[in-house]
Amino acid sequence: MSLPDGWELVVGLEVHTELLTASKLFCGCENRFGEEPNTHVCPVCLGLPGSLPVLNRQAVELAMRIGAALHCTIAPSTFHRKNYFYPDQSKDYQISQYDLPINSRGYLDLPDGSRIGIERAHLEEDTGKTTHLSSGGRLQGAERSLVDYNRCGVPLVEIVSAPDIRSSAQARAYASELRSVLIATGASDGRLEEGSIRFDANVSVRRAGEPFGTRCEIKNLNSLRSLQRAIDYEAQRQIDLIESGGVVRQETRHWDEGLGETSTLRVKEDAEDYRYFRDPDLVDLAPEPAWVDEVRHRLPPMPSERRSALGALLSSPTSAQLDAVEAVVELGIERFVHAVARENGDVVIALSRAANELASAVDEVDRLAEHSFVTVVDMEASGEVSATQAKALLAGLLAGEDSDPRSLARAKGFEKMDQSALSTLVEELIGAHPDEWSRYRGGDEKLAQFFIGQVMRRTKGQANGKTVIEELNARR
Amino acid sequence: MNARTTAQRVRRGEISAVSVLEDSLARIHAENPRLNAFLRLDEEGARAAAERVDALVAAGDDPGPLAGVPIALKDNLCQRGVVTTCASRILGEWRPPYTATVVERLAGAGALLVGKTNLDEFAMGSSTENSAYGPTLNPRDLSRVPGGSSGGSAAAVAADFTPVALGSDTGGSIRQPASFCGVVGLKPTYGLVSRFGLVAFASSLDQIGPFSTTVEDAALTLEVIGGHDPRDSTSLRVGAPQLVAHVDDGVAGRRVGLVRELFEGADAEVVAAVHTAAEVLRAAGADVVDLSIPELSLGLSAYYIIAPAEASSNLARFDGVRFGHRVSGEDVTAMMEATRTFGFGDEVKRRIMLGTYALSAGYYDAYYGQALKVRTLMIDAFARAYQHVDLLLGATAPTVAFPFGAKSHDPMTMYLNDVFTIPTNLVGHPAISVPFATGEGGLPVGVQLLGPGMSESVMLAGARILERDREGL
Amino acid sequence: MSSSLSRDDVEKVARLARLRLTEAELDLFTGQLAQILDHASDLAALDLHDVAPTAHPFGLINVMRDDLVEASLPPEEILREAPDAEQGRFGVPRIVGEEP
Ligand SMILES: [Mg+2]
């Protein structure tokens, strides 16, 4: 969606990601989603009197990986208490990082080449989960709520972007790219539907060239789609408000996915005074430089590098091929294409098969050996099987029908068509379609597709398109 | 009978742990209704422990250095399944599902955990008058307070209920009641004793320590409860301290600073006791010098900002949701307010509000931020003093035990009680109060020895000299 | 600096701390807290620009545990202590306003 002329959108995102640790941030309870309520709690994460937190080293490691991936400064940091009363926060304060976060001042490059600044990426603990007892489970109108503390104390990293985002599509691209980065670092499973990654958006609008407008923070954005829709809605709301002579109030707003609207949660005047202070139960964190270096060096390539590496295999990629590159990297299956490239195979075919056939069965790709993929691509490229047959072979391999492409091809009866039979068939078709043949001979290359289609129909897809063209050209 | 002798005799099979326990329980049953030192007994648990100790002895196994020693626990220490109240209404009949590290260590050393003692609510006070379960009486004079906040533990030892009790000391809450009740009270180096399972008042100041009748028993108990605990991030990476072996090392050749700011303004008898203590140390071969550490005068102000600030956050979890008492309300905020308003006493409310204010927007820098810097000044000042001396000497409290109600109407007057004990908490150093003299009405007067971090062994040797030569107490 | 703690301030901190005060308590606490803060005004008067705050008296850093799963508590032992529990969860009355 584009804004009315003369208006500019300014968005900053706060992204919370749960970390893939075995245990919680400050206690040994298992960090696990979807268990029976209150089965993963102990005195520490339940905030029982007398309990004390002890920091999880792996959470620090994962936070530093995120910092390294986002080109942040990784620095000595402290833990503060953010004090507020809320029943899902078992101690009635959240342990978080405040003026000295572990990661600060980095950036994330998006596939379109734009760069979004990262202000900070700090460690903190997650809250419990509240179930509202009312029709529909909504907070409004609920008479009573029930709290499960299994999620309470799960490690989070909160990633705060600079207000560099200028459209809802860019916000979505940033969120999507950040998700890929988080998965690539091993810090997150990326499961938005399970709440592993959650978004808050700070949205303001301004007339071009003017200073930043008053921003509103939108909460409850649980998918890329709602993120984009909510920003669009909110931008239009603010513009309408200003154009009708009103002023935007600084406030926190709630996105209602069903209604497609944001509504006021809290105005700034009601903002809590969080009384941040250093948590006296924890000591300062100052990761040794050797540890930080190790994290930086062990960091696997990030999606942007991987896209460049994959794109570099193509001489002058089309935009469809670039989309395929993005999809393949996003799914983390580019190793198949690289395997084909290493064997000097046909990279264009490989990319297409990866972006389509492998992508559609991405949960099964571990069944497929890289060398089997290379073989299928070679079989298709050499005309040993047709494209249609190659797709069927990949589907069969991914479904676990066989592990060897050639034995699967035999089992499916994908014999390469006899060259003389094809030759005879092409002769027949030329005779049956003299008009088309004369136009083809006259230089109308589109007619090749006509003949290929005819051959395919007669051979039930067994023939190879390239060979058909060779046969036609031999008679031109 | 003191703890060390009791344990030795139990380990040798000369007396049974069960008989030691029954004697202790008999004294408690006879006197506690009057003194209110114990809030609750765990007779069943203690008997089971005594039987285990006796069985180990019979089998020729070592039941541990505190075998058969009855020990009282301040009721802010968690013991699985045993009601823990912090002398507050807000905890109701809370039974913790876990046990404090110190309690585990005591049990592992063969001690018999007989019950939980009274305190100022959440350890906030200097008289044990702020208990939701009524005050504890001073066994030396029933018209007087036992001091606080660990008044119940001090009284339990003074009344010979148990030879040892644990307390917690945030600003003097072990040493001041020890002085008032005429027993030994030790606050260890911050981080030497695990706080895991101690209901926090002010996390950066709280430290668990022993009450005992002898300096040697304090050393013995600290050996058992001290040493690194991975469950407390502020725990020092040190092993169990070796203390009993050094308790008779004496003070010959030691330098002791007699610190003006640690006795000035105290009652004449208290000042006299401190000077006598200096003479005793001198006679034992110590070089005692007069010192002034002016920064100590800032301690009280810094303490009454830092401790309430931390408390305001530590006590937020008492909200009626997960444990303890709840007063209903029409929504969750109303419920929390009603619960806390009913559940907390005035002193706790006062400190929560004071701390909330000191941390709130616009006041943090002037109060809390400034107080943390004063801590740095005091650490530096102590460090300078300890370049010249091994130990510091002063009074524990400005007065002997005062009558009930004498100070409870005025918080500031009550806080001034802690002026000599607070500095060590702010810098994390150890200190000990040794009963040394008598003052007004024949009431006990304790003197205080202070040392740098991890100097317990030197400090205890000094305390042992004072104990040996104290005036006929 | 003399403390200028007002009744309004006390009302505000009581609300932040989830405490309800009667009018009489408000007067009493305002006086008492003002007295304590006045005593602490000696701190505010100090020039401590060059002094670093002390967080831990011995400067401990980097205390961490390995990422190992330990046993959690049996839910019944926890819920037994809850003022209100249902379906394995802790019950609370109506929540007004969403999480900060
Ligand atoms: Mg946050």
Ligand SMILES: [Zn+2]
């Ligand atoms: Zn836990």
